[in-house]
Amino acid sequence: MAENKLYDAAVKGDIRSLLDLLKEDPLIFDRVSFTCSNKTPLHIATICQHTAFVQEIAQRNPLLAAELDSHQSSSLHIASAKGYAEIVKATVSASPDMCLARDFHGRNPLHLAAINGQVMVFNELIKTSSLAVQEKADRGQTVLHLCVKHKQLQCRLFMWSLVVIMWSTVTSTVITYALSIAVVRPQKDRKPTRDGVRNTVYCG
Numbered sequence: 187m188a189e190n191k192l193y194d195a196a197v198k199g200d201i202r203s204l205l206d207l208l209k210e211d212p213l214i215f216d217r218v219s220f221t222c223s224n225k226t227p228l229h230i231a232t233i234c235q236h237t238a239f240v241q242e243i244a245q246r247n248p249l250l251a252a253e254l255d256s257h258q259s260s261s262l263h264i265a266s267a268k269g270y271a272e273i274v275k276a277t278v279s280a281s282p283d284m285c286l287a288r289d290f291h292g293r294n295p296l297h298l299a300a301i302n303g304q305v306m307v308f309n310e311l312i313k314t315s316s317l318a319v320q321e322k323a324d325r326g327q328t329v330l331h332l333c334v335k336h337k338q339l340q341c342r343l344f345m346w347s348l349v350v351i352m353w354s355t356v357t358s359t360v361i362t363y364a365l366s367i368a369v370v371r372p373q374k375d376r377k378p379t380r381d382g383v384r385n386t387v388y389c390g
Contacts, residue, residue: 199236
């Protein structure tokens with residue numbers, strides 16, 4: 187069957203065979219995504235770290251990046267846990283929403299990168315989706331909790347630096363806004379002076 191040949195090509199990372207199969211059957215990816223209850227060829231190629239093969243599939247069929255295996259894991263979950271940064275880039279480019287996808291344990295790809303200390307992947311996922319930082323795993327654990335629990339110092343330091351940057355940005359914005367109000371907003375006129383001349387005072 188053509189599907190079996192596709193899986194063989196994924197295991198080997200054989201792009202030439204992949205292209206030949208697509209010439210013979212342009213809809214082969216669609217059939218695989220509907221009939222496979224476990225891992226797709228994209229999962230397999232990711233596990234085997236065939237970066238170029240993954241990039242080819244992600245470019246030709248981005249929807250395959252959203253497929254989950256029997257553990258509710260996407261290929262992005264696997265790449266994030268393993269630290270395959272280039273595969274992560276290709277996958278999030280095809281399907282950025284998968285940064286928020288949860289596996290069987292309620293963990294998104296960023297959680298797995300934190301648990302395994304994959305700093306490059308950690309950085310890439312945050313750049314793609316800052317919302318992933320706010321998500322909690324099933325037991326209510328945040329990304330920072332997971333960094334501490336699994337003793338991943340580099341990821342923890344990266345998280346703290348991110349918090350500092352965010353806090354500095356917010357503080358700077360608030361101060362700038364407050365100063366702009368003080369400069370633009372006029373105060374009420376003062377009471378008339380003895381000679382009857384009214385003075386208007388502006389902050390600034």
